[in-house]
Amino acid sequence: MQIAKGVEWATHICTILPLLPPGRGLSVDVLAELFEVPSAYLSKQMQLLRRAGIVESVRGKGGGYRLARTPDEITLLDIVLAIEGPSPAFRCTEIRQNGPCGLKRTDCKRPCEVASAFGEAERIYRDALKARTLGSVMQEATMNAKPGHMIDIANWVQKQLA
Amino acid sequence: MQIAKGVEWATHICTILPLLPPGRGLSVDVLAELFEVPSAYLSKQMQLLRRAGIVESVRGKGGGYRLARTPDEITLLDIVLAIEGPSPAFRCTEIRQNGPCGLKRTDCKRPCEVASAFGEAERIYRDALKARTLGSVMQEATMNAKPGHMIDIANWVQKQLA
DNA sequence: CCTTAATCGGATAATTAATATCCGGATAAA
DNA sequence: TTTATCCGGATATTAATTATCCGATTAAGG
Numbered sequence: 001m002q003i004a005k006g007v008e009w010a011t012h013i014c015t016i017l018p019l020l021p022p023g024r025g026l027s028v029d030v031l032a033e034l035f036e037v038p039s040a041y042l043s044k045q046m047q048l049l050r051r052a053g054i055v056e057s058v059r060g061k062g063g064g065y066r067l068a069r070t071p072d073e074i075t076l077l078d079i080v081l082a083i084e085g086p087s088p089a090f091r092c093t094e095i096r097q098n099g100p101c102g103l104k105r106t107d108c109k110r111p112c113e114v115a116s117a118f119g120e121a122e123r124i125y126r127d128a129l130k131a132r133t134l135g136s137v138m139q140e141a142t143m144n145a146k147p148g149h150m151i152d153i154a155n156w157v158q159k160q161l162a
Numbered sequence: 163m164q165i166a167k168g169v170e171w172a173t174h175i176c177t178i179l180p181l182l183p184p185g186r187g188l189s190v191d192v193l194a195e196l197f198e199v200p201s202a203y204l205s206k207q208m209q210l211l212r213r214a215g216i217v218e219s220v221r222g223k224g225g226g227y228r229l230a231r232t233p234d235e236i237t238l239l240d241i242v243l244a245i246e247g248p249s250p251a252f253r254c255t256e257i258r259q260n261g262p263c264g265l266k267r268t269d270c271k272r273p274c275e276v277a278s279a280f281g282e283a284e285r286i287y288r289d290a291l292k293a294r295t296l297g298s299v300m301q302e303a304t305m306n307a308k309p310g311h312m313i314d315i316a317n318w319v320q321k322q323l324a
Numbered sequence: 325c326c327t328t329a330a331t332c333g334g335a336t337a338a339t340t341a342a343t344a345t346c347c348g349g350a351t352a353a354a
Numbered sequence: 355t356t357t358a359t360c361c362g363g364a365t366a367t368t369a370a371t372t373a374t375c376c377g378a379t380t381a382a383g384g
Binding site: 034125144 | 258
Binding site for chain 3: 358367384
């Protein structure tokens, strides 16, 4: 069970975007350089974030990406769902309907108990991600950061805009 | 993020094994037939369960697999860890150390806040799986099952032993 | 002792998912 | 018009999952 790398990238990037002056955006190339990730692939991830309404894009010269909502209105679950899609991690293949003792379709109105159990755990997982906002992650990161580090980033970002 | 199919198979199989007479085991071929899953691959999954101490194997003629503990002493987390291994789903690649504003290794004593947030959600997920025993899943399945279905399975299993 | 039925574990192949790149088109600023 | 940027489709590469095969070992039963 692996979470896509794009989730890590997207989350870090979303913690950086609020450092921008209002109305401006950061290009994919700048973001890719900031975190040393492949630009063409990152571009795909940013498009997923945009379709999910987490970031918005400005096309053309001087364009780029910026947050579409405030960090407090973005949860980690939003990011996971944007990058990985909505399908649950546990895939029930209904093997209870297989084999010599398999149940008939009509006897399977209720979900399989095994699938239910894993589904419930996954619901709890998603609730935990839903309860964690980007804002709270940023706040924690700012508190723990080496003094001046956030300012360094903000300055570097500013320089890229010119 | 996908959970291996083997987790589904293993869980269903572990709910069947307690139907065996004490001291007997079911062969991989019989188990594979019961659920219509590929026998050679299932064999690998059963070996993983054995190494995790969830089932025990008896080699040679008349041998097979049986539970190594009571269903109440086996949790869904045990099965997931046995099949998927212990590594967490979220992989932190320390991208905070990358790029022009990257932190130095020595400034990264604490875990990254992004990784911590996802790690905490995963801890909650695992706790949920740990709280769910095979016994409780079996109990629920028995209550919801079509009357006589468990007996059908038990009878079919008996027949295979002969 | 020999045959049969079973697991064990290593090697390997096939399939699918994740990661990554490229390019032509659209858009907007200068 | 040129330049910088996102958009989306196509495609390639790499890794993970799924699957198979086979020789070795073990144990039961005649």
